[in-house]
Amino acid sequence: MELKRDIYQRLLAWKQKKTHKVLELEGARQVGKTYILNKFADNEYKKHIYINMAGSSGADFLKCLEAAGRWEPGQKREVNPIHKAFQLFEAGFVDDEDMLIVIDEIQESAVVYSRIREFARDFKARFIVTGSYLGKTREKEYFLSAGDIDTLTMTTLSFPEFVEAFGMRRLYEELDLYGHSDHALYDQLRGCFEIYLQIGGYPEVVTTYLENHDLRECEEIIENLIRIFVKESSKYFEGPLELEMFEKVFSSIAITLLKEKKGISDLTTALTKIVFKEESGRIPKKMTNYAISWLYLSHQIGYCSMSVDCSNLDIVDNCRYYFSDLGAAGYFLKLTGESKEVIDGVLCENFVYLELLERIRKREIAGQAPWFAVDKKTSGELDFYVKSRIDSWNYGLEVKRGKNQSHTANALLERGKLDIVYNLKRTYGGTAEKRHTVPLYLCGRISFALGKK
Numbered sequence: 001m002e003l004k005r006d007i008y009q010r011l012l013a014w015k016q017k018k019t020h021k022v023l024e025l026e027g028a029r030q031v032g033k034t035y036i037l038n039k040f041a042d043n044e045y046k047k048h049i050y051i052n053m054a055g056s057s058g059a060d061f062l063k064c065l066e067a068a069g070r071w072e073p074g075q076k077r078e079v080n081p082i083h084k085a086f087q088l089f090e091a092g093f094v095d096d097e098d099m100l101i102v103i104d105e106i107q108e109s110a111v112v113y114s115r116i117r118e119f120a121r122d123f124k125a126r127f128i129v130t131g132s133y134l135g136k137t138r139e140k141e142y143f144l145s146a147g148d149i150d151t152l153t154m155t156t157l158s159f160p161e162f163v164e165a166f167g168m169r170r171l172y173e174e175l176d177l178y179g180h181s182d183h184a185l186y187d188q189l190r191g192c193f194e195i196y197l198q199i200g201g202y203p204e205v206v207t208t209y210l211e212n213h214d215l216r217e218c219e220e221i222i223e224n225l226i227r228i229f230v231k232e233s234s235k236y237f238e239g240p241l242e243l244e245m246f247e248k249v250f251s252s253i254a255i256t257l258l259k260e261k262k263g264i265s266d267l268t269t270a271l272t273k274i275v276f277k278e279e280s281g282r283i284p285k286k287m288t289n290y291a292i293s294w295l296y297l298s299h300q301i302g303y304c305s306m307s308v309d310c311s312n313l314d315i316v317d318n319c320r321y322y323f324s325d326l327g328a329a330g331y332f333l334k335l336t337g338e339s340k341e342v343i344d345g346v347l348c349e350n351f352v353y354l355e356l357l358e359r360i361r362k363r364e365i366a367g368q369a370p371w372f373a374v375d376k377k378t379s380g381e382l383d384f385y386v387k388s389r390i391d392s393w394n395y396g397l398e399v400k401r402g403k404n405q406s407h408t409a410n411a412l413l414e415r416g417k418l419d420i421v422y423n424l425k426r427t428y429g430g431t432a433e434k435r436h437t438v439p440l441y442l443c444g445r446i447s448f449a450l451g452k453k
Helices: 007-016 033-044 056-068 081-089 116-121 134-138 159-165 169-174 183-199 203-212 215-236 240-259 267-275 285-297 326-335 340-361 407-414 440-445
Strands: 022-026 047-052 099-104 126-130 149-153 301-308 315-323 371-375 380-387 394-399 420-425 430-432 435-439
Touching: 007 033, 007 149, 022 116, 033 047, 033 099, 033 126, 047 056, 047 081, 056 081, 116 126, 134 285, 159 169, 159 183, 159 203, 159 440, 169 183, 169 440, 183 203, 183 215, 183 326, 183 340, 183 435, 183 440, 203 215, 215 240, 215 326, 240 267, 240 285, 240 315, 240 326, 240 340, 285 301, 301 340, 315 326, 315 340, 315 371, 326 340, 340 380, 340 394, 340 440, 371 407, 380 407, 394 407, 407 420, 420 440, 435 440
Parallel strands: 022 126, 022 149, 047 099, 099 126, 301 371, 394 420, 420 435
Antiparallel strands: 301 315, 371 380, 380 394, 430 435
């Protein structure tokens, strides 16, 4: 079963660029990077070469690279030894714009990764490099020519992609935000959202659900994906203590989301104490930082920063972490034993976080990561605060469950700290001056350009 992915259009846009930069496709393992690139290569190029640096093709290419670069004093130097390497690897290789070369798991070879500048500047062929553990390339033996790279991030299925798999993409795009469509249609889309909230967007998990509608089997696949990720990551950790900490950080992040509503000023210390309660004094904080950084660079988690009084200039970074996939989030949240209602509330916030992260990638809102806000006057918290890059207005987002009120959002609105408040609920929506209620599952469509003239 083929799942349509929106990133295909971004790949086409990259192809049409005239900069001739190498494309680095980032993303967690098992999100479909290799599949979409092979499809892109088959559809858009007359010829392509695929090399996996973690497999036999990678070992073969390294032999070709070594042979092409072999030289003895007194011999004539090869003009373009790396071109010769591809000629040795692929008979009939021709360097032209109809050729796409995909190098997967490139982090496995510092030698090949450090050739990216040559790929960009010395070839007519186009190059895409990718890997699930590109955090490895931050080490000093990897040379990165930043000016020669374009970057795209591929995630698990977004909610719009998810509903498309269920044949509801048009319904998602056309439903009125404020409840003026047929309520039966909202109920239909909400049902799809409830499934997404439980299983997330890993392609294997989504196709499994579409085939048999078995939530338990989906959870088993998610658990297996996490287990494989931890196992594969172990080779990048030096000792058993670091690996033990790494395995526990996932669960610790779930605990912080459940325990701490107002963020944590020193998240590293808090996570270290959760992981090793008895030994927190002698566990170096740098080990926790390394584990968190690895999860972040491997696209398993993302961070959320804190705004003080809804100011885009008073931001405290890295005060909270969220999961990059709702299925993985649900798995670790369930391990805590908390009630379904409590877990559901955290998952809803995580969902909105991911939607805002996509708005940042589209350059619609400010920040390197989504923000929540604290109100110093009331000591209250706003679930999410957005500074629009389109109209420069301040928007507050409250993720509401049940009948609880938006006291902090309303107070910030009345004091002029916010221009608009969006209440995101499981209702049909409604609108009033400066306060709008939108179905939670449609938050990806809300406008951050209401002040645009």
